[in-house]
Amino acid sequence: MLHQKDFKYNGTPLKDAKKALIMVHGRGGFAEDILAVADHLKIEDFALVAPQAYNNSWYPLSFMAPVQQNQPWLDSAVEMLQLLEKELNDEGIASEDIYFFGFSQGACLTLEYVTRNAKRYGGVIGIIGGLIGKDINTGNYLTNFEGTPVYLGTSDPDAHVPAERVQQTADILRNKNAQVELQIFPDAGHVILPEELGRANNFIFGYSGMKNEKP
Template sequence: MLHKKDFKYSGTPIENAKKVLVMIHGRGGTAEDIMEVATHLKIENFAIVAPQAYNNSWYPLSFMAPVEQNQPWLDSALELLGELEIELNSKGIPSENIYFFGFSQGACLTLEYVTRNAKKYGGVIAIIGGLIGKNINTGDYLTNFEQTPVYLATSDPDAHVPVERVNRTAEILENKNARVKLAIYKDGGHAILPEELGVANNFIFGYPGPS
């Protein structure tokens, strides 16, 4: 396994938490970086877990490259997330109380993992990402989301993630029974925007205040 089991934790200790937010950093980022975003989310009493990628990258090439060119790193990253979900389940956190937040390369990895393993999750937030591969292989996605809320947000244009791929991802997730909210920000830049976090708080975490 290329990616080691290097999980960073914050928030409520797992043993005291009823819900967990898994945060997946982008290329060149760190677990600590992405966990800082959690200070803007309405997740009181959540445990927060952030895996750290080997060499700060989940796979070497663009997410739009043929899948085989990103192996074995991609499979290793997906396996790592699978191990984390099983570990959380074994500690008393059912998958329906597990939430995911991914940015950029981390958003792509998040979407690929949850769609390959679709079930009722707490919710999914993917900022600037889409399903992985030169051509999306929908044969990898056999189960359904059972109305899991999924928030997809992106910038148009974005140097790394074509808006067409985000739109296609939204279609596939809807076909897999996800409750999708898609937001496209004109010239938003390759960044996590305050507006996106506000919508995430409302749509994913059920915060009733203004977004």
């Protein structure tokens, strides 16, 4: 059984929203939990949407395993995000007004999806994640981000996501015309930091408060 359409909603109703934030949970997580992170983001009038992974995982192995070892789950997860983006478009929310937030496995999936489908998005936030595969297949990334702002935050070291892969991801996204800000925090742990949310509020959502303000 592959991922089924199971979207959780919060924030402004889709019919009234002009912008949307897609939030993608990590391995073992729940859509409702990642939606709660939005309480710390400086967003107003956004529709919030979080897909739920089957059995709480988007794919079975490490994101740095050979891609074929994570199939067919990985392709199913990518298709799920494609379906969600299309549904938002059909509701009148243009891709340039769609934002993404992913954590851990969800950040890996988010970054893989948006880079395979690069265009002008509202913005992308990836906390402890990188592009997927033992070796990154840049042949999958044929379009460009047209200046989309992307914030990447991570810990060094991290038990699951090497900082080197996050740096490599940042370089690839920059080459695809994304405006990338990367922050690497020493020994921060596998968590979402207040400093990361503060910087994302500045860089992605244009909040003019303190750069690293705690939410």
